[in-house]
Amino acid sequence: MKLYDFIVIGGGPTGLYTAWQLARRGFEGLVVEEHPIIGVPRYCSGVVGREAFERFSLPRESIQREMESVVICSPSGRRLRIAREDTGAYIIDRSLFDQGLYTRASEEGVKVRISSRCKDIRVGTRGVEITLESFGKRMDLMSRVVVIATGVNYAFHRKLGFRPPGMFLDTCQVDVEGVGFQEVEVYLGRMVAPNSFAWVVPVTGGVARVGVSTYRDSNLYLRRFLSSPALRERVLKVKGRMKRKPIPISPVERSYRDRVILLGDAAGQVKVTTGGGVFYGLLCAEAAVDVLSEALRTDRFNGTFRAYERLWRERIGRELRIGAIFRKIFSCLEDEEIERLIDFVSTAEGHHLVSTKGSFDWHGRLLLEFLKVPFLWKGAYRALKGYLKDLR
Ligand SMILES: Cc1cc2nc3c(=O)[nH]c(=O)nc-3n(C[C@H](O)[C@H](O)[C@H](O)COP(=O)(O)OP(=O)(O)OC[C@H]3O[C@@H](n4cnc5c(N)ncnc54)[C@H](O)[C@@H]3O)c2cc1C
Incomplete structure (x- = not known):
């Protein structure tokens, strides 16, 4: 059986980027993707920070518009x-x-097998064997290392000794056609999206992506949101069906074992505050490429991937921890407290904080400043009480 240097399971952005970069370093590998077309179906709202495009050589042809403002609706x-x-x-x-990303990876020599679902993974001493189901046939492939970049499919985690992420947002989104979709809009409040937020992301030609994230029933909240005063006059047509999908908002406890790593949503490498996962996933992919390349070059796989876990936690671990604390507190806020938070951001002091400490992808500094604002302490107290109750 042919022995690949690497196999990536999952043809999403993190998997494709990793494969592309490993191929650029001279390693031979394969990406397997269960869907027949890369990038389809699309679930994402597609808001990606400028920093991602500055740091990585990403497909600029995918940019539909620039985002210079956001409207927060209380x-x-x-x-x-x-x-x-x-x-x-x-x-x-x-x-x-x-x-x-698929084109870039293919041009670098990566083979991408579409319509191929990975059904099983077995880790041995010489390599990792995977079983694929492809066009009605089963086949086994062998690789020196495997990257699990399967998004929110955690089918292999337990078998390989990993625990899936512990917390998820439930999201639902639909494309609409209408009028007045000029800026990104974020809606807060218990009626619209308890514990999280709803959004309107304008695309082009009067089309917008409208979605809701909550802890449950996101489809029901999306229906209600579409018929709310904020939207019902502006939405002229709902295009296609509502798509529901979870987003992990806590990282896995451990993201590696000998010859295998977890990456992207499969590892819960997602901004806890917003559920955005493209940039953080790519940052972790970058760490994965460095560690995998070294292991493949030196042919050492025992315990070497510990460095991957250390590297990605160094990059995003602090943000994930602060984001988790803030999310707990935010979930405990009453609507009046959210109003006061927005009042505060409207003041000169709040505005100064947002413009000096705020950043699209790094929220930790701003959130730590918010935690100093006394009216949030009630929410913090309620969050702490809830936490202690859970411990009992
Ligand atoms: C409604 C919604 C809105 C979002 N909006 C944003 C946003 O605005 N900005 C942002 O940064 N992030 C956003 N995200 C999150 C973002 O989509 C994910 O974080 C990102 O796609 C993760 O990339 P990934 O490569 O880890 O996984 P994915 O993109 O999920 O790719 C995983 C791939 O693996 C394939 N796969 C799974 N199992 C198998 C198998 N057994 N065999 C073969 N293939 C398999 C899947 O088909 C899929 O193509 C949003 C998510 C949702 C649900």
Whole structure:
């Protein structure tokens, strides 16, 4: 049986980027993707920070528009506009984005097997064997290392001794056609999206992506959101069906074992505050490429992937921890407290904090400042009480 240097399971952005970069370093590998078309179906809202495009050579052809502002809508319907002078983020077409990475990986020599679902993985001393189901046939393939970049499919975690992430957002999104979709809008409040937020992401030609994230029943909240006063007059047509999908918002406890690593959503490497996973996933992919290359070059696989876990936690671990604390507190806020938070951001002091400490991808510094604001302490107290109750 042919022995590949690497096999990546999952043709999403993290898997494709990793395969592309490993091939650039001279390793021979394969990506297996269960769907027939890369990037389809699309679930993502496609908001990706400018930093991602500056740091990685990403497919710019996927950019649909620039994002320079966001409108925050409070539970009572007040609107607060936060603008930047430069582009903070881009709104992208995730299908084109993934397909761009696929093209880059293929041009570098990576083989991509579409319509091929990985059914089983067995880790041995010489390598990792995987069983694929492809066009009605089963086949076994062998590789020196395997990257599990299967998104929110955790089918192999337990078998390989990993625990899946412990916390998820339940999300539901749909494309709509309508009027007045100019800026990204974020809606807060118990009626619209308890514990999280709803969004409107304008694309082009009057089309917007409208979605809700909550802890449960996101489909019901999305229906209600579409018929709310904020949207019902503006939405002229709902395009296609509502798509529901979980997003992991806590990282796995351990992301490696000999010859295998977990990456991206499969490892819970996602911004806890917003559920955005493309940039953090790519940062972790970058760490994975360094560690995998070294292991493949030296042919050493025993315990060597510990370095991967250390590297990615160094990059995003602090943000994930602060984000988790803030999310717990935010989940305990009453609507009036959310109103007060928005009041605070509207003041000169709040505005100064957001413009000096805020960043599209790094929220930790700003969140730590928010935690100093006394009216959030009630929420913090309730979060702590809930936490202690869970411990009992
Ligand atoms: C509604 C919604 C909105 C979002 N909006 C944003 C946003 O605006 N910005 C942002 O940064 N992030 C956003 N995200 C999160 C983002 O989509 C993910 O973090 C990102 O796609 C993770 O990339 P990945 O490569 O880890 O996994 P995925 O993109 O999920 O790719 C995994 C791939 O693995 C394949 N696969 C799974 N199991 C198998 C198997 N057994 N065999 C073969 N193939 C398999 C899947 O088909 C899939 O193609 C959003 C998510 C949702 C649900």
